Amino acid sequence: MNRESLMRKRLGFAAVVALLALLLAPVPATARTDAGPPVTVPALTDWTAETGSYAYGSRTRLVAESAAERRIAGTLADDLRSAGHRRITVVRGGARPGDIVINIRPSRSALGTEGYELHAGTSLSITGATETGAFYGTRTLLQLLAQGDRIPAGRTVDVPRYKERGVGVCACYIHISLPWLENLVREMAYNKLNQLLVELKVKSDAHPEANTWGYYTKDEIRQLVALGDKYHVEIIPEINSPGHIDPWIENRPDLQLTDSDGDKQPSRLDITRQAAFDYYTSLMDEYAQVFTAKSWHMGADEYMLGSDFAKYPQILNYAREKYGSDATPQDAFVDFVNRVHDYAASKGVGLRIWNDGLTGANTVPVKTDTTVEHWLNVAVKPSALIAQGYAVMNSAYSLYLIRGGFHSDTESLYDQSWDPRSFEGEKLASSKGVTGAKISLWPDNGRGETENEVAVRLWPALRHVAQATWGDPHPDATYAKFVARGTAVGHAPGWRDLTRVPVADGTYTFGRSFTASVQRTADGYVNLRSASGCLAISGGKLTLNVPLQPGVEATWDTCDATNTLQRWEPEPVAGGYRLVNAITRMALTVTDDGRIVQYPPDQRTPAVWHLS
Incomplete structure (x- = not known):
């Protein structure tokens, strides 16, 4: 009798199908086939694998008792929400399966001021001797959850080499x-x-x-x-x-x-x-x-x-x-x-x-x-x-x-x-x-x-x-x-993609000031092109090759794709957009005589252009 026939006889066909599906299932992104440590940055150098996995789900709570533990839990809750893991409740009391427990134990002096222990099982616990240590444990947890809601069961003690x-x-x-x-x-x-x-x-x-x-x-x-x-x-x-x-x-x-x-x-x-x-x-x-x-x-x-x-x-x-x-x-x-x-x-x-x-x-x-x-x-x-x-x-x-x-x-x-x-x-x-x-x-x-x-x-x-x-x-x-x-x-929860441009490519009239073609640049800004050239900050005294003086006038220069001073950030505000130069980081404003000049926003109120 071959192995498959024996398995059918002992377990029944439905059980065999379920078992084979489990054996052939892909390994989670956070687990290595050699039961090595899950993937993190920095890498975990101390990992003891255990049987099973921790599952983050809809009933997961954050368990924290002391004020310091609740601060760490509150930050973690904010970051979980930012990372798309829904709002999670911070509670006191005993943990149940699926919960995340934050512990600060000063007696765990071997962890130092920044080390932590993370243990994943039916629930997941993070323990530090200090608030900072427990915080770093939550960073590891966030990295693991960025790769999936299941974390292989195991334990790590993670302590930095340099302060x-x-x-x-x-x-x-x-x-x-x-x-x-x-x-x-x-x-x-x-x-x-x-x-x-x-x-x-x-x-x-x-x-x-x-x-x-x-x-x-x-x-x-x-x-x-x-x-x-x-x-x-x-x-x-x-x-x-x-x-x-x-x-x-x-x-x-x-x-x-x-x-x-x-x-x-x-x-x-x-x-x-x-x-x-x-x-x-x-x-x-x-x-x-x-x-x-x-x-x-x-x-x-x-x-x-x-x-x-x-x-x-x-x-x-x-x-x-x-x-x-x-x-x-x-x-x-x-x-x-x-x-x-x-x-x-x-x-x-x-x-x-x-x-x-x-x-x-x-x-x-x-x-x-x-x-x-x-x-x-x-x-x-x-x-x-x-x-x-x-x-x-x-x-x-x-x-x-x-x-x-x-x-x-x-x-x-x-x-x-x-x-x-x-x-x-x-x-x-x-x-x-x-x-x-x-x-x-x-x-x-x-x-x-x-x-x-x-x-x-x-x-x-x-x-x-x-x-x-x-x-x-x-x-x-x-x-x-x-x-x-x-x-x-991936990136940290709350990280913003600053290369997103809020204005689609096209030709726009900027209030009563000018009409220009808006073209996105590869690094997430825009060029403003008109029949006279590309809008740029190019005059004034240069410091580190940049015109940093307030009041320098924006001019229409010969278009040059490599000229970073011709790149602009359209900043959405009520009523329209501000234009901030990608290099000088100053916003444009319009003088009484109609000139367009750069100024720090706390020195001169930036112009707000309605684009049509």
């Missing part, structure tokens, strides 16, 4: 839209990144002369920081100093460093003047009104970029007066860093700086509780900084995405099994003293790419650094498989 896992964004000259930054925060949390450095300008009440374009209002920053707090992403502010400070002092020549020829240097702060220090710390005080982070980044990079201390003899004189005849100009620089350190410390905030200013030419050391972010290979290596007692973060240039320029080669880094011990110029044998790593977005050629184009390169790099800082830097045999892992988990 700092981040992204740095310079919105310091070229404005980046708030929705784009909000997308970034959500994606970071979804992939368990916890630190966002933002070098940007907050509109100043104390120093209105500094409010040239590129700033964010305090309400905008409060909104961003609140999102970061909700998603356990610490948003650390930076005002670069004493170099690269021209966005702040271009209208303050009294604070600019003067060279030996008598020329003012608008990108360099005069560190020998008390007024310069007072100005800088007053900006720190204003930022403290909107940022909640316990770190402050002062930059401190490239102070003498394109010059040298010999052009500024007053700096050496200052150093010798303060530290003696053997002092160097570098000591004056370190003195400024240490004074900012002490001011931040008096407010309960730690200081962070870039590494390239620490050349070894100083006799005065930087305070050792300063975190050094290493991005450039200079004389003082990471190993030496760690030996001197500094905490060092890997912000390697190989992890940079420069707008319109160099892009991190994520595939090559993945194939090399890159991890945070691999600095520019040195690879460490141990991770001791290394806080973690981050990728950095810099706008060196501001018009080279739109922010939507930057995002295309960003998401794979973001997932890679998340993987390399949380767990095994090479969880899949090939980079293609690692990319597929990211595709499987």
